[in-house]
Amino acid sequence: MSMPLALASLCLLLLFNGCLASRQHIFGQNKEWQLNQLEAREPDNHIQSEAGVTESWNPSDPQFQLAGVAVVRRTIEPNGLHLPSYVNAPQLIYIVRGRGVLGAVFPGCAETFEDSQPQQFQQQQQQQQFRPSRQEGGQGQQPFQGEDQQDRHQKIRHIREGDIVALPAGVAYWSYNNGEQPLVAVSLLDLSNDQNQLDQVPRRFYLAGNPQDEFNPQQQGRQQQQQQQGNGNNIFSGFDTQLLAQALNVNPETARNLQGQNDNRNEIVRVQGQLDFVSPFSRSAGGRGGQERQQEEQQSQREREEKQREQEQQGRGGQDNGVEETFCSARLSQNIGDPSRADFYNPQGGRISVVNRNHLPILRYLRLSAEKGVLYNNAIYTPHWHTNANALVYAIRGNARVQVVNENGDPILNDEVREGQLFLIPQNHAVITQASNEGFEYISFRTDENGLTNTLAGRTSVLRALPDEVLQNAFRISRQDARNLKYNRQESRLLSATSPPRGRLMSILGY
Numbered sequence: 001m002s003m004p005l006a007l008a009s010l011c012l013l014l015l016f017n018g019c020l021a022s023r024q025h026i027f028g029q030n031k032e033w034q035l036n037q038l039e040a041r042e043p044d045n046h047i048q049s050e051a052g053v054t055e056s057w058n059p060s061d062p063q064f065q066l067a068g069v070a071v072v073r074r075t076i077e078p079n080g081l082h083l084p085s086y087v088n089a090p091q092l093i094y095i096v097r098g099r100g101v102l103g104a105v106f107p108g109c110a111e112t113f114e115d116s117q118p119q120q121f122q123q124q125q126q127q128q129q130f131r132p133s134r135q136e137g138g139q140g141q142q143p144f145q146g147e148d149q150q151d152r153h154q155k156i157r158h159i160r161e162g163d164i165v166a167l168p169a170g171v172a173y174w175s176y177n178n179g180e181q182p183l184v185a186v187s188l189l190d191l192s193n194d195q196n197q198l199d200q201v202p203r204r205f206y207l208a209g210n211p212q213d214e215f216n217p218q219q220q221g222r223q224q225q226q227q228q229q230g231n232g233n234n235i236f237s238g239f240d241t242q243l244l245a246q247a248l249n250v251n252p253e254t255a256r257n258l259q260g261q262n263d264n265r266n267e268i269v270r271v272q273g274q275l276d277f278v279s280p281f282s283r284s285a286g287g288r289g290g291q292e293r294q295q296e297e298q299q300s301q302r303e304r305e306e307k308q309r310e311q312e313q314q315g316r317g318g319q320d321n322g323v324e325e326t327f328c329s330a331r332l333s334q335n336i337g338d339p340s341r342a343d344f345y346n347p348q349g350g351r352i353s354v355v356n357r358n359h360l361p362i363l364r365y366l367r368l369s370a371e372k373g374v375l376y377n378n379a380i381y382t383p384h385w386h387t388n389a390n391a392l393v394y395a396i397r398g399n400a401r402v403q404v405v406n407e408n409g410d411p412i413l414n415d416e417v418r419e420g421q422l423f424l425i426p427q428n429h430a431v432i433t434q435a436s437n438e439g440f441e442y443i444s445f446r447t448d449e450n451g452l453t454n455t456l457a458g459r460t461s462v463l464r465a466l467p468d469e470v471l472q473n474a475f476r477i478s479r480q481d482a483r484n485l486k487y488n489r490q491e492s493r494l495l496s497a498t499s500p501p502r503g504r505l506m507s508i509l510g511y
Contacts, residue, residue, distance in 0.1 A: 038063055038404055038413035040395075040423040043073060045217050051080030052182075052268035056214045059191075059202050063424045067390040067447065068192025070202035071422055072214060076100065076175065076183040079271050083234075084174040084207040089189045089196040090366040091167050094443045096396055098183035099160040101277075102333075104173040109154060109328035155329065156277060162337015164355050164370050164443075166362050169195035172207060176275050186394050188445040190368055206234040210260035211267035232260025334360050336372040349494030350375040350435075357449040369451045371444040375400065375435035378497035382489075383432040383456035389448035391425040393417075400440035404431045430456065434497075458489045 043055035052075050059070040070089075076082055076098075084105075159165060159175070167173055177183040191200045202215045210232045236244060236258045245255040257263075334355050335341070342351035353372045357364035369389070375381060375398075395417050404413035406429055416436075417423060425431050425444075433440070455461040463471065464486050471482035489495060 036406075036410070036412060038424055038426075040402070040413070040415050040417045040421040042421055045214065047212050047214055047266060049080075049266035049268035051265075051270035052076040052082070054214045054267060057422055059200075059215055065200065066426065067392060067424055068190065068200055069390070069392055069445075069447065070189040070191060070215060071392060071394070072187045072189070073394075073420075074185050074187070074268070076177040076185075076268055077270070078177050078180055078182070079274065080177045080183075080268050081271050081275060082175045082268050083209045083211065084172050085204050085211075085267070086170050086172040086207075087189055087205070088169055088198050088203045089191045090169050090193050090368060091187050091189045092366075092368050092370055092445050093165040093167065093185050093187045094370065094372075094394070094445075095159050095161050095163040095165070096184040096186055096443075097161050098177060098181050099158070099179040100175055100177040100183045102157050102159050102165060102173060102175045103154065103277075104157070104167060104171055104332060105154055106171060106328055106330075157333060159333060160335070162335045162372070163333045164336055164360075164372075165333040166360060166366055166368065167332065168362075168366060169193070176271070178275070186443065188368070188392055190366070190447055192447070193367060195366070206267060207236070208234055208258070208260065209265060209267055209269065210234065210237075210263040214267075232263065234258075234260050236260070330362050331360065332362060336370065339374075344493045346379075346491055346494040346496065348376065348496035349379040349491065350439075352493060354451075356451065363449045367447070367449045369446045369449055371446065371451070373440075373442050373444070375433070375440040375494065376496075377435060377437050377439045379435050379439075380495040380497065381433040382458050382461070382491070382493050382495055383430055384453050384493070385428050385430045386425060386446065387428065387452045387454055389446040389451040390427050391447075391451070392422060392445045393425060394422050394443050394445075395419050396441040396443060398438045398440040399436040400442075401434045401436070402431065403433075404429050453493075455493060457495065458491045458493065460492045461489075 041057055041061065044058040044061075045056045047054040055073045055075075057064060057071045059065070064070065073096075074082065157165075175183070175185070189202050190196075191202060204211075204214060211234065213233075236255075237260055239247075239259070241252055241255050241259065244258065245252045248255070248258075250258075336353040336355050338353075339351060341353055343354050344352040351374050354369070355363070355371075356369040363369055371391075373381065397419055399419070400417050402413060402415060402417050402423065403411055404423075404425055406412050412429070413423060413431075415423075417440075456463060458464070466474075466486075468479055468482045468486070471477065471485060472479055475482075475485075477485070
């Protein structure tokens with residue numbers, strides 16, 4: 001029996017190693033690339049839609065392949081609707097500016113927002129229902145009766161500047177700009193995440209419209225030709241029209257509309273009139289008009305955030321109790337732009353806010369986190385490295401000088417980063433950032449649900465934790481110089497300039 005057992009064990013070992021090698025080939029092949037140069041990048045691809053623009057960074061760029069991510073910046077004009085879609089990887093969305101609403105559809109969850117319409121309105125709607133004729137191949141579909149005429153849908157979430165939104169892979173979502181200025185959002189897709197069982201190619205699946213591939217410019221020529229021919233590019237487009245009509249119990253004309261035929265508006269469309277849906281702040285739910293509704297929304301948002309902060313102070317933050325956090329009503333967003341919730345603050349340096357699995361429980365499943373920072377003019381973010389994550393940093397406003405150093409002490413990034421650019425900080429690579437005279441504001445996406453940082457200066461730094469004599473012998477300095485090295489900086493992360501300018505220091509946001 002020993003020989004068959006040994007052969008079986010060998011086969012299992014080979015099978016395991018084969019699966020592991022296959023997975024490493026899919027998700028780890030980029031790790032062989034040697035880091036010797038990084039560069040702050042601007043978007044490579046631009047797609048103009050009817051009511052906005054989509055910009056993306058080339059996912060084939062070696063530094064993005066190394067991190068296993070893709071990044072998109074989307075601008076939605078007022079009254080613009082980003083059509084429902086989903087992607088093959090979990091994503092974090094940061095709202096750079098503007099406000100709007102976002103709807104996420106979780107599979108298997110019931111509609112929790114519903115409208116009660118007057119009986120007279122229901123009867124009018126029933127009279128307007130389509131009754132297919134025999135010429136169109138209808139099978140005598142009858143309109144729904146009674147309560148099914150009510151509008152029902154899953155939860156709608158209001159979003160505003162400073163919000164970070166977390167979405168699992170494959171969850172369909174849409175967004176709408178109900179404000180008066182453009183809604184700008186930057187999205188990070190974590191392609192190396194376990195939730196992505198495909199390769200490291202970012203894929204967005206649209207449920208509507210006739211969109212172009214925002215990640216693959218080579219496909220856009222073929223897709224534009226399909227648009228000219230009247231063929232759509234959403235997931236319904238590939239189905240047979242008659243079969244689709246039968247499956248959804250609709251007429252063929254509706255099926256053709258689902259397929260996006262003869263629709264050249266791309267992925268962000270302009271709503272005719274104003275988008276109306278069931279919401280605690282909408283008229284159908286007893287709202288009282290736009291401005292007053294917005295004030296009520298902001299007050300409610302502040303109250304929710306204050307309650308969350310109190311729970312965190314009591315040691316309850318991030319702990320599921322089975323009631324407050326359920327799958328269908330999971331909290332997807334948190335505002336990290338509010339100065340009052342800063343985790344690190346220096347009146348001369350700036351402020352930093354962090355969101356991780358302890359603040360937003362869904363992040364523990366997505367294995368992602370984020371950091372929002374505002375550096376005042378000439379302030380320095382202490383030299384540091386991320387112990388367990390890559391970081392993708394997007395410059396929101398202002399400029400900064402950034403240096404990243406590899407394991408050989410070579411500067412692989414030494415550049416002036418400008419507003420709208422994106423750069424990578426690889427895991428364990430040391431980085432130092434100094435804001436310009438205008439200050440610097442950024443959002444950093446990290447590929448771990450609890451991104452950890454080690455600093456090289458300040459009260460919580462590695463140097464501060466080393467004995468004096470270790471520093472003396474390591475750097476060949478005197479004992480007094482070693483103590484100066486340890487104690488000359490009392491801040492933890494944000495450092496004021498060595499010779500700060502006179503007068504009042506202003507943040508780039510005016511606080």
